[in-house]
Amino acid sequence: MECSKPKKIIIAIDGFSSCGKSTFAKTIAAKLGYIFIDTGAMYRAVTLYALEHGAIVSGIVDEEKVIALLDDISIDFRFNPERGASDIYVNGDRAEGRIRTIEVSNCVSRVSSIRQVREKLVAMQQAMGRQRGVVMDGRDIGTVVFPNAEMKIFMTADPEVRARRRYDELLAKGDSVSLEEIRANIVARDKADMTRAISPLRQADDAVVLDNSHMTVEEQMTWFMERFDRIACGR
Numbered sequence: 001m002e003c004s005k006p007k008k009i010i011i012a013i014d015g016f017s018s019c020g021k022s023t024f025a026k027t028i029a030a031k032l033g034y035i036f037i038d039t040g041a042m043y044r045a046v047t048l049y050a051l052e053h054g055a056i057v058s059g060i061v062d063e064e065k066v067i068a069l070l071d072d073i074s075i076d077f078r079f080n081p082e083r084g085a086s087d088i089y090v091n092g093d094r095a096e097g098r099i100r101t102i103e104v105s106n107c108v109s110r111v112s113s114i115r116q117v118r119e120k121l122v123a124m125q126q127a128m129g130r131q132r133g134v135v136m137d138g139r140d141i142g143t144v145v146f147p148n149a150e151m152k153i154f155m156t157a158d159p160e161v162r163a164r165r166r167y168d169e170l171l172a173k174g175d176s177v178s179l180e181e182i183r184a185n186i187v188a189r190d191k192a193d194m195t196r197a198i199s200p201l202r203q204a205d206d207a208v209v210l211d212n213s214h215m216t217v218e219e220q221m222t223w224f225m226e227r228f229d230r231i232a233c234g235r
């Protein structure tokens, strides 16, 4: 049912923690030949750098120190054919595995609430999307980064399902974390992200909600392609 010349658009995917935004965005990008940008990875990369450079000690984020480090942090994405997605690099070093630990997860919402951090990363994200043909996932893509995106999806899933998915993922990687710790992190992060002063997580007025608690990625793609064809092919 796809048209021969679909319009290149911007697809904004926002939503709660660990509900499958990146998995969905990556699958969409592969199907459409679009660029996929995981903006959460960028906030995680800044958090990792802050942890490694003394701006976060015993879980306490020193805001002034994080701000002072910002000019030293350079972030880029490089396509990894093995993963079928881009890996994040911080100052030239691959950081993909190191940004997904529970230690980073426990500090990232505090770091992402800092105005200067958001200004730097949002400017980078807007530059990455300038040529369109981009699917970007995060918390403020449809509301702040690309308020004019042609397609906006707000994802959610049952918190228990989300905790279990993240738990299985970390377990498979060999991380030793408890389901309880992950559940607590997800709940705390959602709350912090929704209540922060700058660019809080919220559904854009023109976003479509996707609850994937009981959907496979394949079912999500069927749901998506129907809407994409309508928008990009003018059906």
Ligand SMILES: Nc1ncnc2c1ncn2[C@@H]1O[C@H](COP(=O)(O)OP(=O)(O)O)[C@@H](O)[C@H]1O
Residues within 6 Å of the ligand: 016, 017, 018, 019, 020, 021, 022, 023, 024, 165, 166, 168, 169, 212, 215, 216, 217, 220
């Ligand atoms: N529809 C789905 N059904 C089952 N598991 C899923 C689904 N979508 C994603 N997952 C799994 O859930 C976990 C979190 O997905 P991820 O894409 O990293 O979420 P987010 O980007 O929202 O944090 C991953 O382990 C992923 O493989």
Ligand SMILES: Nc1ccn([C@@H]2O[C@H](COP(=O)(O)OP(=O)(O)O)[C@@H](O)[C@H]2O)c(=O)n1
Residues within 6 Å of the ligand: 016, 017, 018, 019, 039, 040, 041, 043, 044, 108, 109, 110, 112, 113, 137, 138, 139, 140, 141, 189, 193
């Ligand atoms: N556009 C974005 C993306 C992420 N973030 C922050 O970065 C954190 C990590 O994002 P993520 O997408 O990697 O989180 P998960 O859902 O993968 O656990 C979030 O909890 C937010 O605090 C943000 O503030 N704005």
